[in-house]
Amino acid sequence: MSGYCGASALNRFVNDLLFFRNRLPLHVAEFSSYGGDNFDEAVQYLELWIRYSLSCPVAKLSVTSHDKYQRWLLPKGLITSEHLTALQLTRVKTQDDLDFSSCVSLKHLKMTDCGIYCDRIMSPSLKRLMIAQCHFIGYARTQIYASNLILLLLVDCMGMTPLLVSMPYLVEAFIRLGYCNDFCKHSYEIGDCGDESCWGCQFYEDNYGNNNCILLHGLSSCTNLELTAATAPFIFRKDLTRCPVFSKLKTLLLNEWCITNNLGALICFLQHSPVLEKLIIQFEPPEIHERLVEIGGSYDLRKQSLVLKDLNVEVRCDDGDERVHKVLDVLGSYGLSPEKFKIQRPPKLTRARFDDTWTSGSFSFEQEI
Template sequence: MSQGSEAARSKRKTADGSPDRLSVLPEGLLLDLLSFLPSRDAVRTCVLARRWRNLWKEVPALRITPATTSRYWSASALNKFVNYLLFFRNRSPLHVAELNSYEDEGGDFDEAVQYLELWIRYSLSCPVAKLCVTSHDEAERWLLPKGLITSEHLTELELTWVKTVQDLDFSSCVSLKDLKMNYCSIYCNRIMSPSLKRLNIVQCSFTANVNTQISVPNLILLLLVDCMGRTPLLVSMPYLVEAFIRLGDCNDFCEQRYEIGDCGDESCWGCRFYENKYGNNNCILLHGLSSCTNLELTAATSPFIFRKDLTRCPVFSKLKTLLLNEWCITSNLGALICFLQHSPVLEKLIIQFEPPEIHERLVEIGASYDLRKHPLVLKDLIVEVKCDDGDEQIHKVLDVLCSYGLPPEKIKIQQPPKVTRARFDDTWTSGSFSFEQEI
């Protein structure tokens, strides 16, 4: 029999009411399959057969995806669909709720986010395990209501283009393990969660008037990338294993280009902020990172906060792998030597150099690092230098390291990796660091 005849007979059987291959599957499996579809498509399966008529009401996923929002001609039309969906849906538990407001550049923003809070409250009441919220407003005007995210069942939370001015206290979310914040305005004093294990903060804006405190004592994985505003203050994280910190266009820079931000110029907002608010006895980042096993500390520009922290540097008693870039290269390499002296079990050091023409000259007046009294011995350290050919800084760094006993055969010079932002974001979820990726 031809394939066309078999297909025709299959259609006739289905039209006659005989069970098709999908219909004979258990209801639980059908619901799992439907949970991968956007909610709009899941609802449309109600016309397939009698058995499918009400299945969409039990689907354990609520997916208002960007693809869904683009199918509607206005925010009002999308809101009407979602509101009816929630009204007629059975209030069964949700594995995931993906909530996107209507995306209309230059349109009615108030209409687009009018029901976003209602949708969040509905999802949390079901309850939901994973909640993803995107306001689709690059101006980040949608203000997260205080105390909105409260749930004993929530394990994963992702916020995109959201603004908050109230402290983010997730103490009531006792099961929360993963928090991701992308392109958010974080204008609050504290982020708190006693249960959080993984924290990703990518391209967010912090307030310029205070170092937002991040208190997550059980964290094991931290990603802080390309954020603006004042660098957040990391409270002790004794279980932290891996961290990637890449400072972007932050406010922690010295207008006079002093190495550790102590120029004393009253007009220099970067230095004056720390002198007046914290004095000289606080560690903004390094104290919270001191339990790491694998650590990347890089900066796109030359903020002084890493070097300032090194003046009261903690001991990195568990650190095995360390990646740094040019921020640690000063005229006498004091910052780099200080870090190595405070990393007694370090096995591998990676230093990445940008092209020589963009190196920034550092003024070293007043730089005084917490150099340890006992000698630094590097005979067991493996060093990788990633740089372009012809960089004079390389020879300076290697000469100093070799003077501390580093064998030349343990030095490896490579071309810098061409890791794009998108590639890094994709690979980070695997737990791998950027220097471990194959290009």
């Protein structure tokens, strides 16, 4: 596209190309707006091009809006097709529900750096959902309905953490909480801080999950699961107080958010994972990542028993990290034998991969293989 002198030249070329090819079958369509100064001119034909592609009909569609400050508004009901199998949206925004129920063949949806300002994302056919660096509504919780999902990535999003409605076929999930709007102003992360003016605690209680969980209930069918947090993990720790049973979970990766007083958060998770085979705890160097501890409460660990004889634990940390001894001592008190405990250096991380190559064989997907 760099060879075109502005958006108008690119628009004329694409319009002519589509006109002269008529409606020949089209398998893949990728549209990127010109990254110039005139945003309206750059995106004025995107809707027309998308409608043309869906009428061909196209199987894989990618739409990117190139602008530092604006995102293209996706028209309501535009994405409708019986043949579309994969959709990728980059730097677009939506103010209406993303209802893909009419896209009966849609299996893959990837959204990157999008503004998701809607109440619901719905697709009964979707198998793989990847949402990265997106911005959700800041005052309401988007609900994700994808009952046939088998793979979920929800990474570094802002706004209110979305509510995951039941996903009974989910196999693998990677959730990394960034700087979202969910927090207690008193840093009270277990139960309710009791302050009626604390919008974070009050809003957490006002959700729609059957077990009053935001994330964990929807993730409870996973076999492989990664839960990490860049800052204080309000949602993870709140959800653990109403933790569902992870009856199929075999591999679990956590970072510092699970290191609380007496490892209450970690033990609670293990108590609800009866067939867990491998636990990975990944530490950042203390000078990089703040030490996370719960304030004002503790987990009730008497509700569930805990047997660790079949569990293998891997801790990834730098040499001399004192937190490792705490983990070993506490897990040892629950019956974990020393030969089941392994210490490794943290893996070298690469840029996150959100393409179709990520499988359980590259778990964690950010690590350099």
